Amino acid sequence: MVTHLPAPSWTARADLAALVAALGPDNLRWVGGAVRDTLLDQPVKDVDAATPLRPDVVLERLAAAGIRAVPTGIAHGTVTAVLPDGPVEVTTLRRDVATDGRHATIAFASEWRDDAARRDFTINALYADPRTLEISDWFDGLPDLAARRVRFIGDPHQRIREDHLRILRYYRFQARFGAELDAAAEAACAELAPTLKGLSRERVAMELLNLLALPDPAATLARMEAAGVLPIALPERSTGGVELLTQLIGWEQAHGMAPDPLRRLAALLPADPRQVDQAAARLRLSTAQRKRLAQAAKRQSHDGDDPRALAYRLGRAEALDRLALTGGDPSAVAEWDMPVFPLKGGAIIARGVSAGPDVARLLRMVEDRWVASGFPNAEATDALLDHVLAAHRGG
Numbered sequence: 001m002v003t004h005l006p007a008p009s010w011t012a013r014a015d016l017a018a019l020v021a022a023l024g025p026d027n028l029r030w031v032g033g034a035v036r037d038t039l040l041d042q043p044v045k046d047v048d049a050a051t052p053l054r055p056d057v058v059l060e061r062l063a064a065a066g067i068r069a070v071p072t073g074i075a076h077g078t079v080t081a082v083l084p085d086g087p088v089e090v091t092t093l094r095r096d097v098a099t100d101g102r103h104a105t106i107a108f109a110s111e112w113r114d115d116a117a118r119r120d121f122t123i124n125a126l127y128a129d130p131r132t133l134e135i136s137d138w139f140d141g142l143p144d145l146a147a148r149r150v151r152f153i154g155d156p157h158q159r160i161r162e163d164h165l166r167i168l169r170y171y172r173f174q175a176r177f178g179a180e181l182d183a184a185a186e187a188a189c190a191e192l193a194p195t196l197k198g199l200s201r202e203r204v205a206m207e208l209l210n211l212l213a214l215p216d217p218a219a220t221l222a223r224m225e226a227a228g229v230l231p232i233a234l235p236e237r238s239t240g241g242v243e244l245l246t247q248l249i250g251w252e253q254a255h256g257m258a259p260d261p262l263r264r265l266a267a268l269l270p271a272d273p274r275q276v277d278q279a280a281a282r283l284r285l286s287t288a289q290r291k292r293l294a295q296a297a298k299r300q301s302h303d304g305d306d307p308r309a310l311a312y313r314l315g316r317a318e319a320l321d322r323l324a325l326t327g328g329d330p331s332a333v334a335e336w337d338m339p340v341f342p343l344k345g346g347a348i349i350a351r352g353v354s355a356g357p358d359v360a361r362l363l364r365m366v367e368d369r370w371v372a373s374g375f376p377n378a379e380a381t382d383a384l385l386d387h388v389l390a391a392h393r394g395g
Contacts, residue, residue: 002142005030005133010047015083019049020130022065023058023090027051028245029112029127035135036123039145040177049090050127052110054081058090063195077230093351094118096162107304113138120159120166122151146178156188167229168207175220177209190227197232204233205283212261220245221268234268236279241268244325251324255331262289263321266296268367271325298319304328308336309371343368343385351389362388 005011011030020028031050038044051058055071058079062069067081077092093115109115113166116125122141128134135142139153149267150173152159152166160166161162173183182267196204211217223241224230230237238244245267269276276297280290295314299322303310311319313335323330343366345359353359370376376384 002039002136002212005035005038005128005135007133008044010034010038010044011130011133012144013085014084015085016047017063018065019067019081019083019090022061022067023051023053024226024274025129025131027053028090028130029136030130031127032119032124032165035060035128036141036145036177039142042087043183047086049088050093050112050115051090052093052112055092056109058092076106082234112136117153119153120169121165122153123173125153131135139380145177148177149182150174150178150185151182152185152188157192160192160195164192164199165203165207166194167196168204168211168233170231171220171224171229172207172211172214175214175217186223186227188243189229193227193229193232196229201282201284205285208233208283209261209265212264213259215259217264218242218249221245235281236270236275236282237268238270241270247274247327248324251327255329255334256336257320257324257330260321261381262292263296263324265288266293266321267325269293269297269298292318292321296325298323301326307332308375310388311336314340341370342378343367347385348389351385353389353392358392362392 003084003308010016028051030047032048034044034047053061055074055077059069059071062079062081068080072078072080072089073091077094079090081088081090082230093109093112095114096118097105097107097111098296105120112127112286116127116138118134119125122139122144124141125139126135126141126145127136129136144151146169150170152170167332170185170189176184180267211220221230223240224233225237230242245264248264249259251257266276269279273294276293280293285293295318303319303322303326307319307323307328307330310322314322315335316336316338319333322328323333343363345355345363348362349355353362363389366381370381373380373384
């Protein structure tokens, strides 16, 4: 069993060495995702650190070392050190005093183990000494990581009651890292699924989209459906949503398309703009996200007949959504340099049409023919204009 963190490139960063020197090597441990992902030989995006020093002391020492610090979560003990090669969140060791499933009241701690004990999963409670890279593991996170098993620290029921969002986090981490299912975790998530109703909609939306952004979460979503978790997290889902999601992921893989969490959410929802808008409003999605989901809900079986016309009318992302959800071929629009309609109203006025509503109507008619003709060049577009004007005058 590994006992030390391999020496990845991030541990040799000069700015991290300066951070360690500022706080003192005995007062800092790398923790969480950077340690976990390094052990899994996966890219490290963010580096986090834990310290027994109180936040005010952290701020003082960083200031003395000339390191800019921002009290980003000072109430919970977090100070962000702004470093040249990327920020590092430095959080004072903590222990929970009280929890209500949504918020925790914390107290600062002096023992590393106390801080580890309040974390959610064993694989997230691994600490590495910045000098020796020796790993501290109080809850068998290393064996779980080796087995690709996501397991709650302690009693899973208790951990979920402390923070109900841990149900969705469990499924996301299991989909990302897991191979071997943990029966106790699965049972607790199913039993306590109703507690998700007490969470803020934004937190639920964030976790759902993060889960859907993973390479292939379909099997996990199927388990969530069977366990009664998905019906509570996403009550608007359609009966065949997970099946369509599976097909969509296959479509993405077949066409070399990157995972798109919003498109995948559209697969889970019914093809009903009204219901989709209700779901998007409940999840507090942005206006742009709501509009895109509404377009996806309007999908038709013939969307693939003229994909470039579809993309021109709706936008590239919206067209790809509808092609993906109906099994269409995206190749015509994926890298297409979308043209700009070459005419303006002035071209119609210059041909003798008086300014007014007729100009806009005629311009739309020419544009419609231009799209239907496959976006011809300027000369051909002028010919289309001549035909439309001739019909207009003849009428």
